[in-house]
Amino acid sequence: MSRTDVLDREVGRALSALSAAAKKGLGDPALAELVVIRASQLNHCAFCLDMHLTIAREHGVDERQLDLLAAWEEAEGVFDERERAALALTEAVTVLTAGFVPDDVYATAAKYFDENRLAHLVGLIVAINNWNRVMVARRIPPGGYRP
Amino acid sequence: MTTEETVAYTPEHPPRLAWAQHAPEVYKAMLRLDTAARRGLDPRLLELVKIRASQLNHCAFCLDMHSKDALAAGESVERIIQLGAWEESRHFYTEKEVAALELTDAVTVLTGGTSQAFGSGGGFVPDEVYERAAKHFEEAELAQLIAAITVINAWNRFGVTCRMVPGHYEAGQHQ
Numbered sequence: 001m002s003r004t005d006v007l008d009r010e011v012g013r014a015l016s017a018l019s020a021a022a023k024k025g026l027g028d029p030a031l032a033e034l035v036v037i038r039a040s041q042l043n044h045c046a047f048c049l050d051m052h053l054t055i056a057r058e059h060g061v062d063e064r065q066l067d068l069l070a071a072w073e074e075a076e077g078v079f080d081e082r083e084r085a086a087l088a089l090t091e092a093v094t095v096l097t098a099g100f101v102p103d104d105v106y107a108t109a110a111k112y113f114d115e116n117r118l119a120h121l122v123g124l125i126v127a128i129n130n131w132n133r134v135m136v137a138r139r140i141p142p143g144g145y146r147p
Numbered sequence: 148m149t150t151e152e153t154v155a156y157t158p159e160h161p162p163r164l165a166w167a168q169h170a171p172e173v174y175k176a177m178l179r180l181d182t183a184a185r186r187g188l189d190p191r192l193l194e195l196v197k198i199r200a201s202q203l204n205h206c207a208f209c210l211d212m213h214s215k216d217a218l219a220a221g222e223s224v225e226r227i228i229q230l231g232a233w234e235e236s237r238h239f240y241t242e243k244e245v246a247a248l249e250l251t252d253a254v255t256v257l258t259g260g261t262s263q264a265f266g267s268g269g270g271f272v273p274d275e276v277y278e279r280a281a282k283h284f285e286e287a288e289l290a291q292l293i294a295a296i297t298v299i300n301a302w303n304r305f306g307v308t309c310r311m312v313p314g315h316y317e318a319g320q321h322q
Contacts, residue, residue: 132257
């Protein structure tokens with residue numbers, strides 16, 4: 001049985017507005033792609049991975065970072081402290097069913113991002129989680145993204 | 148003397164971050180998304196879905212809000228309580244509600260499994276779960292249900308990450 005490809009137009013527009021507002025407020029397009037790709041890995045969203053790996057390459061994100069993102073914790077020397085703080089927060093906010101967002105993860109993120117940037121970073125993680133769910137639930141195949 | 152007077156509860160924790168004030172455009176988009184996703188869905192069913200997702204994501208603020216909203220909308224205490232074990236209390240719910248709850252669980256727990264071959268424990272939304280939902284919801288309604296599940300997941304993430312404080316919500320405040 002095939003799944004629906006229906007996504008209410010206004011839902012789609014509101015979701016796009018959410019992503020755009022979060023990304024703009026974060027003000028770091030390369031970091032935004034790392035965050036979005038890592039969440040999509042955790043949520044197994046093929047469509048989102050395909051789309052954001054394409055965008056990341058357009059933004060000139062380091063290939064080595066993209067290659068090692070799935071094992072970023074062990075990839076010494078590939079991600080700086082700020083990127084690591086953002087990725088740790090991404091994992092914690094994405095895997096909520098395993099329990100809360102630890103104080104140390106939050107505190108480390110708050111060290112590298114002021115409250116304004118942090119609110120937008122959280123917004124970005126929430127937004128990609130929302131897209132991941134919308135795509136995975138409907139089993140939207142990868143390859144549909146056109147730059 | 149009632150016991151209420153002598154009970155000393157643990158102190159309330161403060162929130163971590165006033166995210167909506169720091170990211171007003173993000174908050175505005177969330178409100179727009181919420182309004183769009185709820186269109187065409189039975190409000191009673193929607194509250195059940197929201198409470199169930201909030202249980203899975205451990206969002207205390209969201210549980211406080213949606214249990215109060217559900218009660219105010221005439222939902223029974225029993226049906227709210229049994230949501231925590233709905234698989235064993237299916238007879239509290241209609242077939243349609245059960246299908247929606249099953250889909251809620253699947254769409255909420257996307258992480259955990261490494262691949263579909265590992266069976267339960269997260270990862271993807273199983274075909275049988277999707278098919279049961281598709282039997283009870285026609286396509287446009289199903290698309291809205293999926294959207295609504297993703298949106299409560301979004302609110303849960305803000306609530307938990309920013310440690311929004313439960314207990315102060317009054318029914319209908321955000322409707």
